[in-house]
Amino acid sequence: MSHETLSNLLHEARRFAPPPELAAEANVTGDAYDDAADDRLGYWARQAERLTWAKRWDTVLDWSNPPFAKWFVGGELNVAYNCVDRHVEAGNGGKVAYHWEGEPGDTRTITYADLQREVAKAANALLELGVQKGDRVAIYMPMIPELPVTMLACARIGATHSVVFGGFSADALRTRIDDAQAKIVVTSDGGYRRGKPYALKAVVDEAVANSATITNVLVVRRTSQAVEWNGTDVWWHELVDRQSDEHDAPAHDAEHPLYILYTSGTTGKPKGILHTTGGYLTQVAWTHHAVFDLKPETDVYWCSADIGWVTGHSYIVYGPLANGATSVMYEGTPDTPHRGRWWELIEKYKVTIFYTAPTAIRTFMKWGEDIPAQHDLSSLRVLGSVGEPINPEAYVWYREHIGGDRCPVVDTWWQTETGAIMISPLPGVTSGKPGAAMRPLPGIAADVVDDQAQSVPDGGGGFLVLKEPWPSMLRTIWGDDDRFIETYWSRFENLYFAGDGAKKDDDGDLWLLGRVDDVMLVSGHNISTTEVESALVSHPKVAEAAVVGATDPVTGQAIVAFVIPRGSAGNVDGDDFVKELRDHVAKVLGAITKPRQIMVVPELPKTRSGKIMRRLLRDVAENRSLGDVTTLTDSSVMDLIAEKLPAAK
Ligand code: ATP
Numbered sequence: 001m002s003h004e005t006l007s008n009l010l011h012e013a014r015r016f017a018p019p020p021e022l023a024a025e026a027n028v029t030g031d032a033y034d035d036a037a038d039d040r041l042g043y044w045a046r047q048a049e050r051l052t053w054a055k056r057w058d059t060v061l062d063w064s065n066p067p068f069a070k071w072f073v074g075g076e077l078n079v080a081y082n083c084v085d086r087h088v089e090a091g092n093g094g095k096v097a098y099h100w101e102g103e104p105g106d107t108r109t110i111t112y113a114d115l116q117r118e119v120a121k122a123a124n125a126l127l128e129l130g131v132q133k134g135d136r137v138a139i140y141m142p143m144i145p146e147l148p149v150t151m152l153a154c155a156r157i158g159a160t161h162s163v164v165f166g167g168f169s170a171d172a173l174r175t176r177i178d179d180a181q182a183k184i185v186v187t188s189d190g191g192y193r194r195g196k197p198y199a200l201k202a203v204v205d206e207a208v209a210n211s212a213t214i215t216n217v218l219v220v221r222r223t224s225q226a227v228e229w230n231g232t233d234v235w236w237h238e239l240v241d242r243q244s245d246e247h248d249a250p251a252h253d254a255e256h257p258l259y260i261l262y263t264s265g266t267t268g269k270p271k272g273i274l275h276t277t278g279g280y281l282t283q284v285a286w287t288h289h290a291v292f293d294l295k296p297e298t299d300v301y302w303c304s305a306d307i308g309w310v311t312g313h314s315y316i317v318y319g320p321l322a323n324g325a326t327s328v329m330y331e332g333t334p335d336t337p338h339r340g341r342w343w344e345l346i347e348k349y350k351v352t353i354f355y356t357a358p359t360a361i362r363t364f365m366k367w368g369e370d371i372p373a374q375h376d377l378s379s380l381r382v383l384g385s386v387g388e389p390i391n392p393e394a395y396v397w398y399r400e401h402i403g404g405d406r407c408p409v410v411d412t413w414w415q416t417e418t419g420a421i422m423i424s425p426l427p428g429v430t431s432g433k434p435g436a437a438m439r440p441l442p443g444i445a446a447d448v449v450d451d452q453a454q455s456v457p458d459g460g461g462g463f464l465v466l467k468e469p470w471p472s473m474l475r476t477i478w479g480d481d482d483r484f485i486e487t488y489w490s491r492f493e494n495l496y497f498a499g500d501g502a503k504k505d506d507d508g509d510l511w512l513l514g515r516v517d518d519v520m521l522v523s524g525h526n527i528s529t530t531e532v533e534s535a536l537v538s539h540p541k542v543a544e545a546a547v548v549g550a551t552d553p554v555t556g557q558a559i560v561a562f563v564i565p566r567g568s569a570g571n572v573d574g575d576d577f578v579k580e581l582r583d584h585v586a587k588v589l590g591a592i593t594k595p596r597q598i599m600v601v602p603e604l605p606k607t608r609s610g611k612i613m614r615r616l617l618r619d620v621a622e623n624r625s626l627g628d629v630t631t632l633t634d635s636s637v638m639d640l641i642a643e644k645l646p647a648a649k
């Protein structure tokens with residue numbers, strides 16, 4: 001962004017108050033904001049009491065060497081004990097931890113007692129392979145129960161895991177293994193996706209072929225497809241199944257490295273984000289309790305993310321298990337064997353809390369509301385969104401067609417780096433505005449500043465920053481403290497720079513406006529791609545939109561939009577449709593935002609975590625050859641778009 005602040009264009013008047021029954025019984029009330037404001041560190045110390053500590057901490061926060069934070073200094077605990085054993089000891093061993101559903105329809109029910117035995121066996125197996133406290137373990141697996149079991153086994157013995165998303169290539173896996181200097185890889189022969197088995201072991205073979213650090217590859221049999229077998233490969237069922245199902249969980253320091261997770265790399269070389277033990281578990285457990293209003297006795301919770309992303313780490317594994325929740329875990333895609341699979345699962349398991357991403361919601365909008373309408377979704381009571389700004393229209397659709405107009409939607413802003421949710425409504429407190437992440441959570445100091453680091457007034461826009469350390473913050477970039485400082489702490493002195501643009505509305509509520517790199521400069525105005533996309537999605541015939549700024553001789557940058565029509569849109573081929581959309585945007589946001597060009601496309605390029613990759617669309621809009629497409633889910637999407645390209649108008 002240039003010297004100017006971000007224009008604040010979108011006006012949204014709709015409000016959704018918390019349902020009175022939910023508000024009356026809510027886990028967290030409005031008082032939490034005052035409590036945390038009075039004594040921020042005392043507030044976090046009270047949240048840390050939710051965990052079981054082997055040794056209590058001496059100091060809540062040591063910030064004597066910023067930006068390197070230490071939380072709960074002197075405290076000791078075991079994450080796996082907190083997530084599993086203590087629930088069994090409390091008499092909840094028979095409670096379901098995961099209702100697991102494979103894509104082909106096979107199921108497994110895993111109780112906390114089952115999980116305790118499985119984690120102990122896996123921990124003993126890792127020890128037998130020579131994995132020691134402090135070693136790194138790479139995990140490259142499908143969404144099967146052995147994945148959380150392996151993560152917890154690592155946490156238990158103090159090995160630091162590095163989960164690599166199962167859709168990444170051998171190259172991507174190799175880079176991450178080398179960077180973390182992992183000692184072993186845990187994988188499976190493969191998994192199921194879109195009705196077919198795919199291979200993982202073969203990818204691992206390629207990735208570790210010349211590895212200097214890998215001593216063994218531990219392999220779960222999931223699909224029974226043929227695999228090559230090397231001398232250092234070990235079958236899970238041969239090694240893990242014969243282990244003792246008892247293992248004493250040692251206490252680890254609150255700052256012991258729990259995991260490394262590489263950010264998806266939408267913006268460059270992947271960064272190994274390091275999370276540690278006590279502060280991380282405190283914040284994921286508390287946010288899961290507060291933001292989703294989780295009642296572990298009665299709720300059935302489902303987060304549809306892949307565990308390969310931070311959302312899965314924090315809100316499929318660590319947060320829910322620390323809270324003793326019952327979760328659904330699903331292996332496959334939403335359209336296999338049919339487009340109602342997710343709604344079928346919600347109906348089957350009577351899911352009460354559902355957490356997904358805007359990209360999924362917009363896909364369901366495209367497919368049409370008659371699909372969820374065929375299922376009984378009346379068990380739902382809270383809906384969550386994460387990953388991108390949620391367009392107001394997608395929020396309203398989600399609330400209405402999935403949430404039956406009764407469930408609050410919590411739009412949760414956070415990052416791999418923040419470890420846990422930072423900005424979000426509280427479902428029993430906040431009157432939600434469609435498209436707004438609303439307020440920093442109690443105990444979190446977020447603000448929007450201009451390029452002089454001054455807080456912008458209500459109604460203004462600028463850069464999202466975090467002003468105080470938080471318990472689940474990244475501690476560094478693995479092996480690269482300089483890059484940690486350079487990336488997050490050098491744009492503004494003493495402030496964490498998140499890389500996202502945001503605005504404050506007239507009430508002081510926060511709206512995320514996408515990455516700062518994506519902001520457009522049109523005739524001297526900074527305009528957010530998110531706002532123009534949301535204006536397009538508010539047209540009844542549009543399901544999804546991506547907007548980029550292309551160099552323009554007159555305006556500096558001009559707005560170029562790519563839209564996917566809804567299934568119900570009818571004929572969208574002619575110039576009339578494009579004109580209708582351009583006029584619609586001008587009406588909603590003002591004439592300056594009228595796109596120069598709109599292309600109707602069948603798909604949009606997305607990262608493997610489902611985010612729109614505007615960089616590639618910018619290449620298209622500026623008639624350049626395409627940049628790196630390796631992080632795309634499906635690179636043929638770009639061919640489909642190229643076919644649709646008119647000569648630039
Ligand atoms: P990389 O940093 O490697 O480019 P990434 O930023 O996509 O990848 P994540 O850490 O998974 O990886 O995503 C965090 C980013 O996602 C945020 O910085 C923000 O841009 C976006 N985001 C997440 N949740 C929200 C939300 N609720 N509203 C708006 N944006 C969100």
Ligand code: MG
Nearest residue numbers: 263415416499
């Ligand atoms: Mg990022």
